[in-house]
Amino acid sequence: MATQAAELVFDEATKQYPDRPEPAVDRLSLTVPAGEICVLVGPSGGGKTTALKLVNRLIPLTSGDIRIDGRSINDQDVTELRRSIGYVIQQVGLFPHMTVEANIGTVPRLYGRSRQWIRERTAELLELVGLDPSYAKRYPAQLSGGQRQRVGLARALAANPPLMLMDEPYSAIDPIVRARLQDEFLRLQRELRKTVLFVTHDIDEAIKVGDRIAILREGGRLAQYDTPENILLKPADEFVAQFVGADRALKALSLRTLGQISLRPGTWLDGLPQIDASTNLRDALGFLLAGGSDRAIVVDDDGNPLGTVTPEDIVR
Amino acid sequence: MFRKHTRRAAKAAFAISLGVALLIGLTAGSGLAAAKAKPTVVVGTKNFTEEYILGQLYGQALAAKGYTVKYAGSIGSSELADTAITSGKINFYPEYTGVLALDIAKLKNAPKSASATYAAAKTFEETRKLTLLAATPFYDTDTVTVLKTTADKYGLKAIGDLKKVPSFSYAGFPECATRATCLLGLKNTYGLKQTKFVPLASVSVYTLLDQGKVTGGDGFSTDPEQASGKYVALADTKHIFGFQNVAPVLTQELAQAGGSDLASVVNAVSSKLTLAAMQAMNKAVAVDKKTPQAVAAAFLKANGLG
């Protein structure tokens, strides 16, 4: 699958509703580099979803500009613009009267793709999102919530768009399935390298999913736009600090794995617990504290010891 | 597009040739009465069995002699049929002479004989661009019909005897309520002021008599039920029901266009319509459930008119 991604730029983008005193989005400026996931996060009323819908012009800009690969969205035909952007929403919005295949084929069909092309593409996409290709002939009513969300993602990817907009895609799904879908999405992204604008109200999801996080405060103003690490460790102001939570240092631990820190050279001691190098620091700390041991052996995928780690090493 | 043009052109050509042919036909035929096209007869009827049969008798006889006949179907009461013929929606319908004289013309003094009734009806119709052909031998008057058991119980023989019945109720067609040959006659001429009237739009009066829902009903003398012995028709000593022979009403325009030929075809049918014939045909439809079409066809065939 040919991968392509576009750079997304918000340039003083503003949305002001005539009947409200405060703007919904206030002079938002940020750049999402091609192939990265930018998560918009913030309290309700922060204008996250509004900002997302400005991009595909479901909500028209009041002032400022939004550019995709340097081209203003207002210079493009609105239907063309929308067809070129993948769109995933919380309620999924599958068409109940169409089979999974017909749902996925909606935009390709508008582009005049053949049935054969759509059938093959559907099979390919279903596999990509972790569904058996036999689901192609089912109706949405015959799918579980998680399956529907997967089909929704496949549908958004159908025309291979360079930019994806995802509006709280996993909010309505139970935590276990949500974690699995997040993992799958990240795996997919490693392969596809799309530019993704992702809206969530869940800071943990933002930290897990985002390459960059934009925190919006009430009134649609950008509070901070940075990598998850910097957001957690160097919050720009009191609002951000409060929003990411008092446990932000702990959350920051989840950003790195044991393999990414320097370990003590392995003095081999029998009876010490073993832990995978791919475990993130937060989980490793929990493992050590819960195990009652002050040291563990870090092993790689093949079980070879790499060194040992103590709680002090992790929080340093 | 091309096809459409050709078809339209063909149609136009056809219309022109038809027009020319008609013109030639008219010029050629102007001196020859025999070649004159026979007029179209639009037959209407009132809304009960005997009228359906009469409509079929006249219509089929005319069609057999080469007239174009259109059936306008059942129109309703005499009043509606009258509206239909005066407005030109139909040009032929069988009517009862007494109804014409008393209910349509609304003559104050009822004619005293069948021929006087016919004459009065014809005179009236001719003032309105209509006319009558010859009347039938049979007559079919309304009768005040009661169950035989009722007649025996109260000793009823004539309409006047009804005063002996404590609460007299009477069923009939809705228009009976405002007709001199019906309810108004009972009230005004016989003095049966307390009569309770039950209008029936579609249900037979005999049904109500059978069910004991009314004391009397507006029957017809040619109804097959009258011969069953189950009912008694009370004598109309004051002649409120008049003389009800049938005569075909037609427009003067149709009468002139059809000339003596049309009149002779219609009169030939009328002459055969005796009381016995009409009762037999009514029975065939009402009791033996034959269709009016079939009964009329059989009768015309048997009499060499079909």
Next chain:
Amino acid sequence: MIPVLGGSGPVIPSFGSGSSCEQNNGWWCTDWLREHWGDTLQPALVQHIELVAIAIAAGFLIASVLAIAGFRYRLLDVPVGGFADFLYTIPSIALFQLLVPFTGLTVLTVEIALTSYTLFVLYRNMVAGLRGVPEDALEAARGMGLTRVQTFFRVELPLASPAVLAGLRIATVSTVSIATVAAFVVPKGLGEPIFIGLDQNLFKTEILAAGGLAILLALAADVALAWFARAVTPWSRA
């Protein structure tokens, strides 16, 4: 004076006597059914189907236009829906008579009245069907770049179709039933044999046969439309 019609008396042929069942007004005279299927019942049935088919087709067309208008412009919905409701409320026999001054005792009168009755159910169901399309599907359609027309034909219309077809079923069954009253105005349809049966001292066989045909026709139409609805909306079974 009355013209004298001379000549011999009439020959009164045998018209064939009815069966004893017919003569005694039986409940179910098979002889009558056999004899009069061709000349009475079958033509009445065909006429009845014609009356209903025309009314439903016209009603469906008019209701579609009104429903699309009422759906797009909500301001129209109240007056249009109210008017359809108003038409539905007028008793059929009254509506027939109220139309007579304009259209006479014609099939047109009957069709206008029957069509008016279908509007209420069809219009309401169409609008409800269109309004009932899930918001998320519409949002997804817009977000995916479907134009308004595409959204209407590919998403709204198919999703409204179960409600529309349900309305069509109700309207068809009711119209088959109401059309029997049409015989008050024109001697057509299955109402006509019923009226004739009433006139012939309640000939039960004819009334039951024609009435039964009307009921069977209504139920058959209902089943056929239900089957059709199932066939064209496979997703609603999922």
Next chain:
Amino acid sequence: MSVLADQFTAHTFVDAFRFIGDNASLMLSKTGQTCELAFAALGIALALALPLGLWLGHRHRGLFLALGVSTLGRALPIIVLIAFGLTVLGVGFWNNTAALVVLGIPPILTNAYFAVDGADRDAVEAARGMGLTERQVLLRIELPLGLPLIVAGVRISAVFVIASATIAAIAGGGGLGDIIVNQASYGLAGVIAGSLCVSAVALLTALALGLVHRAVSRSTTARA
């Protein structure tokens, strides 16, 4: 056959209103007869269909019956019912009332069934959990919640019954139908006048029940 079209002038409806004025007592008594027949039938239909529909809905049983009855109710032509009634019950008030009751039952029964059957299951479960008896669940929770739909059913039934009551005139049912089928006596103006009166009765009844419907809808929405 457009017999009557020619009689039409712009004055026909004016004449009809004049007819009502000139024959006020006649119109009043005929309208009264129609109302008597229709409302008696409606009352009986209500008394029969409402409890049955509520009970079936409460038990969530008889879906097939509820659907079947509503389709059959629509499919039954009134003139067939009246004609059939004539042969069994004879001519008169009771034949017509029985026919109208049969016609009036389906919308009430079906709507009552679906109103109760579809009442918010959470609310019903909460009520059971709070210890309400089945009877109390039905009368205090399901009935009020389903009231708008029930009233809508009564409204459909009422319109249907009034319309059909007019047709009862063919079988000596009296009322405004007598005038409507008797153009010979009352003239076109009378026929139109009768039709206007029937329509007015139907519309007023529909309007009144429509207002009740709105009132109960508002109260249940406010409660929820």
